[in-house]
Amino acid sequence: MTMRRSICATAxxxxxxxxxxxxxxxxxxxxxxxxNSAKEPQNWLMYGGDYFSSRYSVLSQITPANVKSLNLAWAxxxxxxxxxxxxxxxxxxxxxxxxxxxxxxALDAVTGRVFWIYRHQNAADLVVCCxxxxxxxxxLGDMLFMGTLDAHLIALDVKSGRLVxxxxxxxxxxxxxxxxxxxxxxxxxxxxxxxxxYGIRGFISAYEARSGKEMWRxxxxxxxxxxxxETWETCPPASETYCDPDAWKHxxxxxxxxxxxxxxxxxxxxxxxxxxxxYNASQRPGDNLYTASVVAxxxxxxxxxxxxxxxxxxRYDYDSVQVPVLAxxxxxxxxxxxxxxxxxxxxxxxxxxxxxxxxxxxxFVKLNWMSGFDENGRPIQTPQPPGMPTYPAVQGxxxxxxxxxxxxxxxxxxxxxxxxxxxxxxxxxxYEPGRGFGGGVNSxxxxxxxxxxxxIPGAPSIPNLRRGPINNWTDAAxxxxxxxxxxxxxxxxxxxRMTDVTDTGIFTTATDLLITGGREGYLQALDARxxxxxxxxxxxxxxxxxxxxxxxxxxxYVAAAAGLSLFVFALP
Amino acid sequence: xxxxxxAGIVLSGAVVTAQNPTLQGHPDDYVRADIEYGARLYAEHxxxxxxxxxxxxxxxxxxxxxxxxAVTDPQLRTVITNGFPTTGMPAFxxxxxxxxxxxxxxxxxxxxxxxxxxxxNATRGHGIVDGKGACLSCHRINNVGSxxxxxxxxxxxxxxxxxxxxxxxxxxxxMMPINRPVRIVTRDGKVITGRRLNEDTYTVQIADEDGRLxxxxxxxxxxxxVSPRSTMPSYEKELTSEEIADVVSYLLSLKGR
Numbered sequence: 001m002t003m004r005r006s007i008c009a010t011a012x013x014x015x016x017x018x019x020x021x022x023x024x025x026x027x028x029x030x031x032x033x034x035x036n037s038a039k040e041p042q043n044w045l046m047y048g049g050d051y052f053s054s055r056y057s058v059l060s061q062i063t064p065a066n067v068k069s070l071n072l073a074w075a076x077x078x079x080x081x082x083x084x085x086x087x088x089x090x091x092x093x094x095x096x097x098x099x100x101x102x103x104x105x106a107l108d109a110v111t112g113r114v115f116w117i118y119r120h121q122n123a124a125d126l127v128v129c130c131x132x133x134x135x136x137x138x139x140l141g142d143m144l145f146m147g148t149l150d151a152h153l154i155a156l157d158v159k160s161g162r163l164v165x166x167x168x169x170x171x172x173x174x175x176x177x178x179x180x181x182x183x184x185x186x187x188x189x190x191x192x193x194x195x196x197x198y199g200i201r202g203f204i205s206a207y208e209a210r211s212g213k214e215m216w217r218x219x220x221x222x223x224x225x226x227x228x229x230e231t232w233e234t235c236p237p238a239s240e241t242y243c244d245p246d247a248w249k250h251x252x253x254x255x256x257x258x259x260x261x262x263x264x265x266x267x268x269x270x271x272x273x274x275x276x277x278x279y280n281a282s283q284r285p286g287d288n289l290y291t292a293s294v295v296a297x298x299x300x301x302x303x304x305x306x307x308x309x310x311x312x313x314x315r316y317d318y319d320s321v322q323v324p325v326l327a328x329x330x331x332x333x334x335x336x337x338x339x340x341x342x343x344x345x346x347x348x349x350x351x352x353x354x355x356x357x358x359x360x361x362x363x364f365v366k367l368n369w370m371s372g373f374d375e376n377g378r379p380i381q382t383p384q385p386p387g388m389p390t391y392p393a394v395q396g397x398x399x400x401x402x403x404x405x406x407x408x409x410x411x412x413x414x415x416x417x418x419x420x421x422x423x424x425x426x427x428x429x430x431y432e433p434g435r436g437f438g439g440g441v442n443s444x445x446x447x448x449x450x451x452x453x454x455x456i457p458g459a460p461s462i463p464n465l466r467r468g469p470i471n472n473w474t475d476a477a478x479x480x481x482x483x484x485x486x487x488x489x490x491x492x493x494x495x496x497r498m499t500d501v502t503d504t505g506i507f508t509t510a511t512d513l514l515i516t517g518g519r520e521g522y523l524q525a526l527d528a529r530x531x532x533x534x535x536x537x538x539x540x541x542x543x544x545x546x547x548x549x550x551x552x553x554x555x556x557y558v559a560a561a562a563g564l565s566l567f568v569f570a571l572p
Numbered sequence: 573x574x575x576x577x578x579a580g581i582v583l584s585g586a587v588v589t590a591q592n593p594t595l596q597g598h599p600d601d602y603v604r605a606d607i608e609y610g611a612r613l614y615a616e617h618x619x620x621x622x623x624x625x626x627x628x629x630x631x632x633x634x635x636x637x638x639x640x641x642a643v644t645d646p647q648l649r650t651v652i653t654n655g656f657p658t659t660g661m662p663a664f665x666x667x668x669x670x671x672x673x674x675x676x677x678x679x680x681x682x683x684x685x686x687x688x689x690x691x692x693n694a695t696r697g698h699g700i701v702d703g704k705g706a707c708l709s710c711h712r713i714n715n716v717g718s719x720x721x722x723x724x725x726x727x728x729x730x731x732x733x734x735x736x737x738x739x740x741x742x743x744x745x746x747m748m749p750i751n752r753p754v755r756i757v758t759r760d761g762k763v764i765t766g767r768r769l770n771e772d773t774y775t776v777q778i779a780d781e782d783g784r785l786x787x788x789x790x791x792x793x794x795x796x797x798v799s800p801r802s803t804m805p806s807y808e809k810e811l812t813s814e815e816i817a818d819v820v821s822y823l824l825s826l827k828g829r
Binding site: 026114115160162164 | 712715719723725769770772775777779783784785787828829
C-alpha cells in the first residue's frame with residue numbers, strides 16, 4: 001500500500017513536472033494580457049491585481065471550508081534590513097519580487113528558489129523619506145520595470161534580469177525618489193514621484209517601454225497659467241506669519257502608490273500626497289491643487305481630464321495615496337462606473353470615474369477635522385484648537401496598503417485605523433533643496449508643555465508609531481480593523497476589530513475568502529460576507545505589505561510578507 | 573562529480589589569472605591583447621602628459637618599470653584610479669578591464685612596439701559579430717539576440733582583452749563556472765539543455781536554450797550533467813587574426829549601461 005501510494009505520488013509529481021514544462025511557456029506579457037488579466041487568474045500581473053485594482057481573484061481552490069488546512073509551502077528571507085512592503089508579481093510560475101533598497105529577484109513560485117537577482121546601486125547622495133522602500137514592479141512584453149530611490153526608472157530583461165535601459169527621472173539629492181510600483185499599459189510605463197516631505201513638485205510621467213524615453217510628464221502642481229494654479233493664492237501684502245510667494249514650486253503632491261486604469265475611458269487615476277510643507281499650511285494660502293487629490297489623466301497624453309480634491313489646503317499630511325479602486329456598481333438604480341476610495345482623511349468616497357463627480361462621502365472612522373460636505377462635495381473644515389486632538393491622526397483612517405473590491409459581495413474591504421488622534425502644530429519653514437520640509441510637529445503624541453491640557457481621555461501617553469517593542473498598542477490610542485463597506489451607502493456591513501493597528505493590504509476571492517494581516521503578525525482569513533475569522537497563523541512579525549494569491553500547475557498559493565520574510569502557503 | 577570539480581578549479585584559476593593581474597608579473601606574464609588595448613588607452617588618456625616614451629613628466633620614467641608609489645600591479649591600479657591631485661595627475665574612472673590593459677602596457681612599455689600592434693577595429697568587429705560570426709544566434713547584446721549563451725552587453729567591462737581573445741580561440745578555457753552547459757533528461761525522456769542559474773541539494777534552476785526559467789527537482793530527473801566544455805565553437809580557424817582583433821575591439825567597447 002505504501003509502495004503503491006509512493007508510486008502514485010511519484011507519478012503525480014512527474015505529471016506535475018510535465019505540466020510545468022508544458023504550460024510554462026513564459027510568453028511575453030503584452031498589453032492584451034494585462035487587459036485580460038482576469039482570464040489568467042493563476043498570475044498576478046500587476047500591483048493591484050488588475051487595472052481596476054480590485055485585488056479580487058477567481059481562484060477557488062482555497063475555500064472557507066478548507067482554508068484552515070493551509071500549510072507553509074516555502075519562505076524567502078530578505079537579507080536586508082528595514083520594513084518590507086513588497087507586492088510580488090507572478091507570471092507563468094515565476095515570482096518577481098523587490099527587496100530593499102532596489103533589488104529585483106526572480107524566484108520559482110513553487111519552491112521559492114532564486115533564479116536571478118538584480119541589484120541597483122543607488123546614488124550615495126540620495127535623499128529619501130520615511131523608509132527606503134520599494135513597493136513593486138510592473139511587467140510589459142519581456143521586460144520588468146522598477147522605480148528606484150535615486151529617481152531612476154529601469155527596465156530589466158524578464159528572463160535574465162539584465163538591465164535593458166535606465167532613465168534618470170529626477171534629481172534624487174533634491175528629495176525626489178520613486179517607491180511606487182509602476183503601472184504598465186499599451187506601450188508605456190507610468191510612474192509617480194515621491195518626496196513630499198522634501199518640498200518636491202510632484203509629477204506623474206510615462207516612458208516608452210521599449211526605450212525608456214519620456215512620453216509625457218504631468219505635474220501634480222499646475223504652473224502659472226495652467227488651470228488650478230490660482231489655488232496657490234498670492235500672499236497677502238502684509239502677513240503676520242511667513243507666507244511663501246513661491247509655494248507652488250515646492251508644494252509637494254507626491255505620488256507614491258500605484259494608480260489604476262480604465263481602458264474604455266482611457267483614463268489612468270492616481271492619488272496625490274500632502275501639500276508641502278506638511279503642517280504649516282498658512283505659508284501656502286489656497287486649496288493647493290492638486291495636493292491630497294485624485295487626478296484622472298488621459299493615458300495617451302497625460303492631460304488631466306478631471307480631479308477631485310479630498311482635503312483642500314491640507315494641514316494634516318492626509319496623503320491621498322490610497323489605491324483608486326474602480327468598480328462598476330449600481331448607483332441609485334442605474335449602472336455607474338464608480339471609483340471607490342477610503343481616504344487617509346477618514347472618509348469613504350464614491351466618485352463617478354468618468355467625470356469626477358462627487359457621489360458620496362461618509363466617515364468610516366472617527367473624524368473631527370470637518371463636519372460634513374457642501375453640495376459640491378467639498379469638505380466643511382473644522383480645524384481643532386491648538387493642543388486639541390484631531391481625528392484621524394497623521395497615519396489616517398487608512399493609508400497606502402491596498403483595499404479590495406469583490407464583485408460577488410459588492411463590498412469594498414479596507415484596512416483601517418480607528419479612533420486614532422493627533423495634536424498637530426505648525427512651524428514656518430523655508431525651502432531648501434534636499435532638506436526636510438515638514439513645517440510642524442510630526443509626532444505630538446503628548447500635549448506640549450504649557451499647552452492646554454485637554455488631551456485624549458484615557459491616553460495620557462499615546463505610543464509613538466515607531467515604538468520599540470511591537471504589540472504595545474492600547475485601545476486608548478485606537479485600534480485596527482478590517483471594514484466591509486457597502487459603496488451604495490458608505491456604511492460598514494461588518495467590521496473585524498484588531499487590538500493593534502494594521503498596515504496590511506487585502507485580497508478577496510471567488511470563494512468569498514478575505515486574506516489580510518496586521519501589525520500583530522497574524523496572517524488571517526475572514527469570511528468576506530460576514531467578517532468571521534476562518535483561520536489565522538502567527539508569522540511572528542508585522543505585516544507591512546499586500547498579500548497576493550496565484551496558482552501553478554493547478555495549485556493555489558497565498559503569499560504574504562511579515563518582517564523580512566515572505567511566506568507562501570498552499571493546501572496539502 | 574569529482575572530475576567536474578577539478579575541471580572547475582582549473583578553469584576558475586584560468587579566469588582569475590586573466591582578470592586579476594599578478595602582484596608584479598614578468599613582462600611575459602601579460603597577454604598581448606591586453607598590452608595592445610592598454611597601448612590604445614595610453615595614447616588616448618596618458619600620452620598628453622607622459623608622452624610617447626613615458627618620460628614626459630619630470631622625475632617619472634614609466635618605461636623603467638619602477639614607480640615611486642607603486643610596486644605591485646594592484647598598487648599601480650590604485651595610483652591610476654586615485655591619481656595624485658597635488659601633483660596634477662587626475663583620478664581616472666577606468667573599469668577593471670581597462671586597468672588590466674593599462675597595467676599590462678606599462679609593464680611592457682619598454683619592449684612593446686606599438687607599430688607591431690594589430691589593434692582591431694571595433695566597427696569592423698561589430699559587423700563580424702552581427703554577420704559572419706553569427707554571434708547573436710546565441711548571445712545577446714543590448715537586448716538584441718538570443719538568450720542561449722551569456723549576455724555580452726557589458727562584457728567589455730568585465731573581461732580583459734586577453735580573456736576575450738582566448739574565448740574566441742578556445743571558448744572552454746575562459747568559460748565561467750556559472751555558464752557551464754547543463755544537460756537534463758527527465759524521467760519521461762525529455763531532454764533539456766541550458767545554463768545553470770542556481771542549484772541546491774534538492775533542486776536546480778536553469779535557463780533553457782529558449783531562455784525559459786525552469787526549476788527542477790533533482791530526484792525527478794533521470795540525468796543531470798554539467799559539462800566543462802563550452803558549446804561555443806572556436807573561431808581560431810573561422811576568423812583571421814585581424815578579424816579576431818576586430819571582434820575583441822568591439823567586445824571591449826561593450827561597457828553596459
